[in-house]
Amino acid sequence: MVDVTPHLSTLLHAPLDHLQTHLLAHQADIERWLRLQWQDTPAPFYASVDLRNAGFKLAPVDTNLFPAGFNNLNASSIPLAIQAVQSAIERLNISARNILLIPENHTRNLFYLESVATLRDILQKAGYQVRIGSLLPDLQTPQAFTLPSKQSLLLEPLIRDDDCLVVKDFVPCLVLLNNDLSLGRPPILEYLHQQIVPPLHVGWSSRLKSSYFNIYSQVAKEFSEQIDIDPWLIDPQFRNCGEINFMKKEGYECLADNVDALLSVIQRKYSEYNVPHEPFVIVKADAGSYGMGVMTVHNGEEILALNRKQRTRMSSTKEGQKISQVILQEGVYTFETWGPKKAVAEPVVYMIDHFVVGGFYRVHTTRGINENLNAPGMHFEPLAFINSCITPDKNMAVDADPNRFYAYGVIARLALLAAARELN
């Protein structure tokens, strides 16, 4: 078992110490506030949240409602995930017995298939019969895979039987989507008699990061009032523009202007907190990304000076989907590093229902502290089992691992709450 935890290497951590002190001091209030929030707006079935910890700021930068990467969780997270799945499904459908899992169509991505196999195991261990139905258009017969982990996986063709979705000899009570619907809502999933979670309208075909972060800002504001902190400490600022076409350079002026405006806002905050770093902005597709179509910029002119290759890269995302809208998001440095080579790392937190079940670090050995790490060359380091994100300890230092990971669990749940409000 890996027992390493990343090192937070920054001289400026007073603002975050302040935040963590407040989180610990108000723990009972925070948890109560969150409980009441889940009562009003039930949490999505599951989610993963990418966080960035800059020492002076701790914020979510992406929330995935169709999480992959379950295979990267520490084995000791699995019982927590099993228990949370039991809670979640009891709430949805107490008499459910059969679950149909619908994954992405990435049949060549063995890492993804390992995640699907782990998710299937979690559901089975939680006490359900599970089969995997695939949206692959050319799948006529079941396709079996044996994964590098030795797990086997069977993708079966989906069959629509009147208002019921089935696979051969298996009628599910619940359909669990692990496909983010980037390509749109498949007709075979529409108007089902069975319950689909998450619901179809949460797919990337109908979601925008900018609307999500708008809701997140409101959540961060309400939460910050509860514990009396500056919401900026946990909330990445953002702007968005109208239609943009990188190839035709349409919408460029607006983009460049907004980059500069956002940088000014960030600079004012950096000055307030004496942050000795250069502000930056992340430009990314407003709908989905898979880490594709993401760019770091330090001033508006960089946009105007993009070369053809860069513009091509910003023009499409997963499965060749065109990018016509982007979100400009305040870049949040990550000052966490992994291992002796000080590879840049960012935490990813996993939640099922409203429970934080685990997480890991996304680590990249060749990317910088101001870059997107969700890119080829990344790898994952599970959190040690003691760092379960739900064991804060007031007897330890405010920046001790259990307390740092508790803070990650709180901020991740704020990101989850924003998703819950978006869903409802």
Place this chain on the structure above:
Amino acid sequence: MVDVTPHLSTLLHAPLDHLQTHLLAHQADIERWLRLQWQDTPAPFYASVDLRNAGFKLAPVDTNLFPAGFNNLNASSIPLAIQAVQSAIERLNISARNILLIPENHTRNLFYLESVATLRDILQKAGYQVRIGSLLPDLQTPQAFTLPSKQSLLLEPLIRDDDCLVVKDFVPCLVLLNNDLSLGRPPILEYLHQQIVPPLHVGWSSRLKSSYFNIYSQVAKEFSEQIDIDPWLIDPQFRNCGEINFMKKEGYECLADNVDALLSVIQRKYSEYNVPHEPFVIVKADAGSYGMGVMTVHNGEEILALNRKQRTRMSSTKEGQKISQVILQEGVYTFETWGPKKAVAEPVVYMIDHFVVGGFYRVHTTRGINENLNAPGMHFEPLAFINSCITPDKNMAVDADPNRFYAYGVIARLALLAAARELN
């Protein structure tokens, strides 16, 4: 971390293999059946169940609704316990913030106080403010303890304020009993405005093991029909008599006759399954025990031949409470041994709400396979973290650790269900 698991040393394990095979094959049905049961009869707040595994039989022999021993759980069980507490209290009182924990009055039993401290930590980490109010009659001011584990504990005097139970400057929303009320229902806890869990009527002042095991037999019967097994494999037979007085030898004939009748029933089952062992009966107090007032007998005559010392030992239990009723329970051999010296061991399973959160082995180096192990000289060995009782694995052998512990979790939950029915 201890990664040893006890050895099941018996040649006759076919009946249990049969049981475990059925449990694994029907896992989804079992879990669904249990979910529907919890809907009808919500689980008690918490419980621990002592199991005995004879290779040919796996049965609960005691169910504690005021569990101690939380300090014996593996550290990796704590996150599961925290998450289960969150589920349990959300269901009881979603807006609760303050919890008052009422422990036993054992101020000299440091092991027990360690358990109270661990339970307090679990509640705190689950997001609640926790204070400990003591029923000690002579406690006038708060009493602080520093435990061997370095944890500190503060026992505070209970104050009754109209229909509200408080400690100084702390009004709880929920009162959590960890005191089994062997001495009766304290008036200070009666007619409270606040919710008490478990409710007062579950205390040993009003409970009888024989009524409980009556309900358990019914649960075992219903469950066995679901998965088509002989209920005897999971159900210890029992008898009870009327009033008994060991010192005055009153009620002796009835006791001896019932021992013999019960032994005949067991012998018939042993013959049916070709069990090459001698049947035995455990005689114990029908109300509470703390492992006190417990005796192994192999025939009715042993009762009639008890000497004065033995009769004295059978006359009183915890805090000197007189024993006037006993339960005669089918003795279940334990064929599990711990370590190279083959110390006799029995599993104890912990549940919070309807979730199995962990367990440990009670180990005794000088007691036999047909004796009560809850006795001075026992010690505890935590289960390794991978053996969480909720991770059955159909790809592994039916008697592999995760499957054996899953079976323990199922039988423990049947015992929990019986308690739930008793409560309601």
